[in-house]
Amino acid sequence: DSGVTQTPKHLITATGQRVTLRCSPRSGDLSVYWYQQSLDQGLQFLIQYYNGEERAKGNILERFSAQQFPDLHSELNLSSLELGDSALYFCASTLGGSTDTQYFGPGTRLTVL
Amino acid sequence: GENVEQHPSTLSVQEGDSAVIKCTYSDSASNYFPWYKQELGKRPQLIIDIRSNVGEKKDQRIAVTLNKTAKHFSLHITETQPEDSAVYFCAASRKAAGNKLTFGGGTRVLVKP
Numbered sequence: 001d002s003g004v005t006q007t008p009k010h011l012i013t014a015t016g017q018r019v020t021l022r023c024s025p026r027s028g029d030l031s032v033y034w035y036q037q038s039l040d041q042g043l044q045f046l047i048q049y050y051n052g053e054e055r056a057k058g059n060i061l062e063r064f065s066a067q068q069f070p071d072l073h074s075e076l077n078l079s080s081l082e083l084g085d086s087a088l089y090f091c092a093s094t095l096g097g098s099t100d101t102q103y104f105g106p107g108t109r110l111t112v113l
Numbered sequence: 114g115e116n117v118e119q120h121p122s123t124l125s126v127q128e129g130d131s132a133v134i135k136c137t138y139s140d141s142a143s144n145y146f147p148w149y150k151q152e153l154g155k156r157p158q159l160i161i162d163i164r165s166n167v168g169e170k171k172d173q174r175i176a177v178t179l180n181k182t183a184k185h186f187s188l189h190i191t192e193t194q195p196e197d198s199a200v201y202f203c204a205a206s207r208k209a210a211g212n213k214l215t216f217g218g219g220t221r222v223l224v225k226p
Contacts, residue, residue: 002156033213043157043202043216056211090156092214100145100212104156 003027004093004105012111018079021108025072025093031055032074033094033102034066038087049074050096081112115140117205119217126193127225134220136203137185143205145212146179146186151200151219160201161188193224 003026011019025032034046045058049068060066063081068074078085088109092102116139126132138146144165149157163170163177163186170177174193179186190197200221204214 002158031212035214042218043214045213045215048211048213050211056213058213088154094212100206100208101147101159101162102212102214103159104149106156109154 002103002105004091004103006089006091006105006108008108009106010109010111012113013081014113015081015083017081017112018077019081019110021076021078021089021091021110023074023076023091023093023105025074025091026103029093029095029103030072031094031096032068032072033092034060034074034076035090035092035104036087037090037107038084041087043090046076078110083112086110086112115143115205115207115210115215117203117215117217119203119220121220122218123221123223125223125225128193128195130193132188132190132193132197132222132224134188134201134203134222135185136187136205136217137183138205138215139184140205140207141181141184142209143207145206145208146177147204147206147214148175148177148188149202149204151202153200157202190222193222195224195226198222198224 005024046060048056147162176189203217
């Protein structure tokens with residue numbers, strides 16, 4: 001157990017819908033990263049937050065957004081869902097600053113029908 | 114941006130033999146290189162990592178080597194066991210880019226008893 005938690009474990013929804021994925025980092029970690037893992041694209045970085053502020057952005061679609069709250073949990077919002085958004089979504093956390101080791105949560109499996 | 118290539122994509126070895134996975138990266142400023150093991154449907158788990166100021170690191174049956182000049186790093190697993198069967202991912206990051214991880218495409222390792 002990495003200490004990073006994610007909910008829900010599974011999510012099944014329809015095209016056009018909106019979902020919210022939640023991540024709680026390890027105790028004391030300030031930085032949260034979101035990654036998408038699909039069969040054809042592998043593991044791809046989406047976005048990073050550090051202590052409530054966006055720090056880095058990767059290949060994140062405009063339909064996707066995220067935020068980190070004062071208690072340091074983070075939410076990834078996916079809207080206007082398409083079939084191709086079906087994937088495993090992982091968050092990872094790290095203390096931040098010069099600390100680089102990332103610990104992954106169990107992931108949320110999103111299925112868009 | 115950073116690009117990480119990983120080879121081979123699949124690797125089948127006999128129990129007790131060694132397995133070697135190789136990765137190359139493109140950004141000479143990358144300074145952190147972790148390796149993750151992922152079992153089907155589960156989170157990537159950090160198994161070993163190396164920083165750019167070190168050429169080699171070993172942890173029991175697992176070792177990683179880094180050649181900064183050639184921009185490649187390798188994972189070596191000795192005395193393989195059936196429980197080593199999984200998908201292994203290499204990654205690279207640098208602090209200036211927020212330590213986001215750029216992953217290789219993964220290597221599916223099968224250890225035959």
